[in-house]
Amino acid sequence: MTHRKRLLVPLLAATLLSPTPVLAQDPLSPPPPPAGPTAVEAAAPAALTKADVELLVDGFLPYALQRGDIAGAVVTVVKDGQILFTKGYGVADRETNEPVDPEKHLFRPGSISKLFTWIAVMQQVEAGRIDLDTDINKYLGFKIPNTWPEPITMRHVMTHTAGFAETVRDLIVRGQDHPLELEALLARWIPERAFKPGTVPAYSNYATALAGLIVQRVSGEKFEDYIDKHILAPAGMKHSSMAQPLPPHLAPLMSKGYGSSRDKAQAFEVVNHAPAGSLSASGADMGRFMIALLNKGEAPNGRILTPESLAQMWKPQYRPLPGQELAMGLGFYEQNRNGYRIMGHGGDTTLFHSDLAMWLDEGVGLYISFNSTGDDVSRGPIRDQLHRMIADRYFPPKTKPAEPAVAAAPIKRAVPVGGTYYMSRRAEGTLVSLINLVGQGDLVTNDDGTVTFSMFRDYAGKPKRWREVAPDRWQEPGTDSLMHTKTDASGKVTAITTDDYPAIFIAQPVPAGINKGWNLPALGLTLTLALFAVLWWPVAALVRRRYGVAHPLTGRDLLADRLVRGAALASLICLGGFATVMATAIDPLMFGELDLVLRLLQLAGLLGVLGVFPAGWRAWKLWTDRNAGWWARIRASLMVLVFLYVLWVVETFHLLSLKLDY
Missing domain, CATH: 2.40.128 (Lipocalin)
Structure with a gap:
């Protein structure tokens, strides 16, 4: 649930993807100052008023939504403990053409929901029920395997350095009445621990769901009820809920979700890993949430966190690389710009796309959410650009870096990058x-x-x-x-x-x-040779029939030849099918709608792998037959290589797993 769709494939094309995109270091050390010459005087900021914000957003967003094929949006800006500006754009329901109402219509903030989970964790830290630096197995009813000697702590979870590999299946589903039971879901399959805790940032919805489960267990309250009672109600968020399905009084207020502004509305998305992204909230309510945070945790109906806890959450906890400007806090991440301290989070479901940013020292917050995926390219840049426009107009650089000197000596590297x-x-x-x-x-x-x-x-x-x-x-x-x-x-x-x-x-x-430099050419050659073997099969049969020529092979040789060609067909189906699924069907894959397809592709893969035996036998026969032609020997040897590469792909990428967990 985050943005930057242009990283879709490398980031699994996954929803719940935090914004849209290890190393020994001091995570609390400040980054080095920018390299370059001295600074010059910067431009004065514009006055942050409701009228000026409305003029800015009205001049940009309506066109951007049309250009991005997005049905509707909501934008909220808070300042000095008040909602300065909140406005809907486009429609919440295309069927009725109902315009977006920022006070009543609920959008899905996606991974921004994680902020509520992290606040719940910190509430339990304040209550003495959770220790940020204790093995999380202490709080669970099942055990995370000890892949590494170092345990996973809640601090690792909150900085996305727990080390879990990505999960896709059952993350979000549509047409399901309610989410799967959280503890059973998380205990049934634990993803691979790919990295030692605290060393590599790897954004994880699974880890966040663990945090929500721990809150549920130590508090004795169902997770969504806990969030409602201890965060939403104190903050005055009456048009918000993490319940799925929504409570009856809120369900009619839910904005429809669309693939694009021209598509039919799709069913309510159920986030099975609920603590990672199940929130539904109005734009105005998200403003109230930001106000509570910017007011040092003090909300209209009670405090949600102490100032000390919030300060800890906003303190830089981890920088992936030495010298990196932006750091992770506890759950929040830095979005600093122009020398200002900005904390927030982004979020995406398959249909809704959102971002939240708070200028901590200025008491200003920005929230934007779309109810459509749109053209699959624009939603990230639109959010980014609106954030940038707000930042540059009202919070321009206090000092402006001068252009680097032309004669500056370039950095020389011993090895080209x-x-x-x-x-x-x-x-x-x-x-x-x-x-x-x-x-x-x-x-x-x-x-x-x-x-x-x-x-x-x-x-x-x-x-x-x-x-x-x-x-x-x-x-x-x-x-x-x-x-x-x-x-x-x-x-x-x-x-x-x-x-x-x-x-x-x-x-x-x-x-x-697994480097693509040799694997992609090898895959292309494998598919070409397999396709040739499959196509030559009926072509040769038709030619023999046309000229009344008998098949040159008999007995075991004929059987082996047919098995080889059948295995080549199975290999084509397996590799081509899996490639197609991964490239075009991530959503159905996530929803668990392709189980039968995956099983058939796995069966094809098994048959393809078994082709190495008749192919090997056939090649051995030809190479030991002094009368065999060189072309026949080479062709048979190439087919052996085809099946060996199929075996390599199937084994390396775990295509024949018994369980469909991924």
């Missing part, structure tokens, strides 16, 4: 890990000395160019956009991240075994 990388937020140990084969980005040194990383792109979809302005610190020329790297003693880049995204993942070198 380059390599192939994939994101730390990824599936491991399940069939969805096949996405890792195509979800890889290239780091390339350009002729002008800049570098590009294909996963970090601008609004036009083009890879940004970065120039190294200090060791392992890169800046996009003419902007304040920064990329950070980590380099080992040999000069190889071992990690990449950017302040364009929150500190919830890094890019890591792809192991040689």
Whole structure:
């Protein structure tokens, strides 16, 4: 539940994806100052008034929504303990053409729901029931396996460094009456622990759901009831709930959710990992939530947290790379801009897309939410641009960096920057890990000395160019956009991240075994050879029939040839089918709607793997037959290689798993 759809494949095309995008260091140390010359005087900020905000948003958002094919949106701005501006745009229901009402219509904030879960955790910390640095197994009714000697703590969970691999299945479903029972869901299948706790950021909905379950267990209250009683009610959020389905008095107020502004409304999304993203809330209520936080936890109907707890949540806890500008707090992440301290969170379901940002020292908050996916490209940039417009108009830089001197000496590297990388937020140990084969980005040194990383792109979809302005610190020329790297003693880049995204993942070198550089050509050649073997089968039969020629093979040789061709067909179905599912059907895969398809593809994969035996026997026969032709021998040997590669893919990417957990 987050934004940046352009990272869809490398980040699993997953919903609940935090904003839209390890290392030994002091997580509390401040980042180094920007490299470059001295600063010059900055422009004065505009007055933050309701009229001025409305003029700004009205001049941008209606066109942006139409351009992005989005049906409706809500925007709320708070200031000095009051809702300064809240307004709906577009429609909440296309059938009735009902305009969005920011006071009554509920939107789904997606992963912004996690903030409520983290606050609930901190409430239990205040009550002495949870210790942030204790093994979370202490609070669970089942055991997280000890993959690493170091236990997972709640601090790891809240900074997304627990180390869990990505999960997809049953995350969000539609057409289901209620979510699965939380403890049974989380205990049934525990995802692989891919990283040692506290070392690598890997955004995890599963870990967040564990946190919500722990709140439920230690408080003795059902999770959604706890949130309602201890956060929503004190904050005066009467048009909000984490219950699924919604309570009867709120259900009629739920905005419809759309694929695009022209599509029919889709069913209410049920988030099974409820603590990670089940909230439904009006835009005005999200304003009340921000006001309570900016008022140091004091809400109209009671305190939700102490100022000390909030200060701890907003204190930098973890930076993925040394020198990185943006850090993770406890649950909140930094969105700092222009020298101002900004904390918040983004969120996406499959239909709703939202962002929340708070200027902590200025007492200002911004919330925006869409009720449509739209054109699949624009929703992230629209949110980003509105945030940027608010920041630059009302909170411009206090000092403005001057342009770097033309004669500045470039950073010289012993080894040219380059390599192939994939994101730390990824599936491991399940069939969805096949996405890792195509979800890889290239780091390339350009002729002008800049570098590009294909996963970090601008609004036009083009890879940004970065120039190294200090060791392992890169800046996009003419902007304040920064990329950070980590380099080992040999000069190889071992990690990449950017302040364009929150500190919830890094890019890591792809192991040689699954590098796309050789796997994609090998996969293409395998599919081509298998297709040729399959197509030649009926073609040869028709030719023989046309000219009345008998099949040149008999007995076991004929049987082996037919088994090889049948296995080639099965391999085509398996590899082609899985590739199609991963590229085009992530939502049905998540909803669990493709179980039968996956089982059939697995059966095809098994038959394809077994093809190595008749192919090997056939090749051995031909190579030991002095009368056999060289073309026949080569063709038979190539088919052996085809099935060996199919075996490699099936084994490496776990395509034949007995359980459909992913």
